[in-house]
Amino acid sequence: VSGVVSVNEPTEISEGVISQTSERSSQHNNDITRNTDKSSIENPVSPNNSQPVQFSHINRQKVINLTSRTRFGEVDGLLYEKLHPGDKSLAKLARIAGSKKLREHQVVLEGKHLVCSALDAGAEAQTLYFSSVDALRELPLDKLRQTNVVKVKMEDAQVWSELDTSQEIIAIFKRPEASRLTFSEEKYGRAVPLTLICDTVRDPGNLGSVLRSAAAAGCHSVLLTKGCVDIWELKVLRAAMGAHFRLPIIPNLTWTDISNHLPKTSTVHVADNHSTTMGKHNDNTTPQKHRRPSDYGWVKGHQYQSKAHDDDDANDLCSLEDYCDENSKSLETQLYYTDWVAGHTSLIIGGETHGLSREALQLAERTSGRRLLIPMVDGVDSLNSAIAAGVLLFEGRKQLLSLEKIRV
Ligand SMILES: C[S@@+](CC[C@H](N)C(=O)[O-])C[C@H]1O[C@@H](n2cnc3c(N)ncnc32)[C@H](O)[C@@H]1O
Numbered sequence: 065v066s067g068v069v070s071v072n073e074p075t076e077i078s079e080g081v082i083s084q085t086s087e088r089s090s091q092h093n094n095d096i097t098r099n100t101d102k103s104s105i106e107n108p109v110s111p112n113n114s115q116p117v118q119f120s121h122i123n124r125q126k127v128i129n130l131t132s133r134t135r136f137g138e139v140d141g142l143l144y145e146k147l148h149p150g151d152k153s154l155a156k157l158a159r160i161a162g163s164k165k166l167r168e169h170q171v172v173l174e175g176k177h178l179v180c181s182a183l184d185a186g187a188e189a190q191t192l193y194f195s196s197v198d199a200l201r202e203l204p205l206d207k208l209r210q211t212n213v214v215k216v217k218m219e220d221a222q223v224w225s226e227l228d229t230s231q232e233i234i235a236i237f238k239r240p241e242a243s244r245l246t247f248s249e250e251k252y253g254r255a256v257p258l259t260l261i262c263d264t265v266r267d268p269g270n271l272g273s274v275l276r277s278a279a280a281a282g283c284h285s286v287l288l289t290k291g292c293v294d295i296w297e298l299k300v301l302r303a304a305m306g307a308h309f310r311l312p313i314i315p316n317l318t319w320t321d322i323s324n325h326l327p328k329t330s331t332v333h334v335a336d337n338h339s340t341t342m343g344k345h346n347d348n349t350t351p352q353k354h355r356r357p358s359d360y361g362w363v364k365g366h367q368y369q370s371k372a373h374d375d376d377d378a379n380d381l382c383s384l385e386d387y388c389d390e391n392s393k394s395l396e397t398q399l400y401y402t403d404w405v406a407g408h409t410s411l412i413i414g415g416e417t418h419g420l421s422r423e424a425l426q427l428a429e430r431t432s433g434r435r436l437l438i439p440m441v442d443g444v445d446s447l448n449s450a451i452a453a454g455v456l457l458f459e460g461r462k463q464l465l466s467l468e469k470i471r472v
Pocket residue numbers: 334335336337366412413414415416417418419420436437438439440445446447448449450452453
């Protein structure tokens with residue numbers, strides 16, 4: 065942190081003292097404003113002499129109510145406050161983590177690795193709670209200048225049961241937007257021109273695993289329909305293992321938004337488990353141009369959705385057979401390990417309950433995409449969407465990389 069004292073051991077600052085230079089001051093009962101521009105902290109009305117108290121070399125702006133905070137400390141030039149036992153502010157974490165509405169503005173990130181990746185990508189930490197100074201030191205402290213840093217005891221952390229209390233760092237961030245983050249090619253490698261589209265993936269564990277696979281396969285981006293689970297839900301974050309800060313993930317999109325986000329030349333394929341089972345259509349069979357659904361021996365009752373985010377509306381559902389007859393005559397089926405990439409490629413994965421929506425199939429058709437099938441043994445209906453995404457994304461990556469080699 066520029067311009068502040070640097071010490072090896074954390075400095076504990078006694079009651080009412082918040083100076084980085086350890087100057088003691090008398091008891092304050094007023095709000096203290098730290099002024100970024102002036103690199104100082106000013107107490108607008110000092111109780112002793114009515115002069116602003118200057119705290120030099122501090123590059124942060126915040127207001128601290130000294131009536132409720134009694135102890136402050138400092139680590140490597142970063143000022144923090146200590147939470148009173150029983151302080152209620154920790155409960156805010158659980159409230160944000162548990163409320164979709166609150167998560168429209170703020171998100172909770174757990175653990176030093178995730179918080180570190182978020183800070184490196186340019187996400188804005190508003191309040192950071194830590195229980196271990198060593199863990200705090202592993203973060204890029206220069207990126208916490210505008211952050212309210214608070215030390216808590218692990219026992220205090222027990223107030224939230226939803227959160228992972230084994231974490232030494234938990235932070236509230238302004239909800240990050242992919243368009244404002246930086247995704248380091250140097251750190252994570254060059255992306256392949258492959259976009260994953262999630263069509264109403266509702267299970268948080270599944271979505272997190274899908275995102276993790278997309279990051280691991282070096283995808284260009286992930287686009288999510290409005291019906292998908294919130295990407296900032298804790299279970300999604302935990303399963304995604306940092307994927308949120310490795311590649312652009314754009315949630316809450318309509319199908320029109322999705323088309324607009326894709327390069328004009330992108331071919332969109334659908335991952336389609338409805339195509340066949342191995343008994344009728346084994347690995348050596350060339351997939352047929354277009355077969356009627358009844359040719360495939362599907363498990364009965366599959367339906368295609370017409371509105372990805374409104375799966376309760378039974379009127380929006382049509383039988384697959386009707387749908388195929390009407391809409392997707394030209395959508396061929398092919399086995400996933402034969403060539404399907406050329407230039408920018410996109411892949412749609414269906415959700416757990418209804419699989420692919422009508423809009424997904426229409427988009428594939430418009431871009432001359434195909435149905436990609438991972439052949440399964442007889443009697444198996446489908447794979448879990450995260451597993452299917454993993455298989456297909458890594459195949460897509462392999463094909464794109466060999467295409468690149470051929471072109472070079
Ligand atoms: C759990 S499945 C959907 C199950 C849903 N009940 C249905 O029957 O459509 C979730 C998604 O994973 C993909 N998937 C699953 N198994 C697949 C397979 N064998 N081949 C290609 N995609 C598959 C499809 O995109 C599918 O929509």
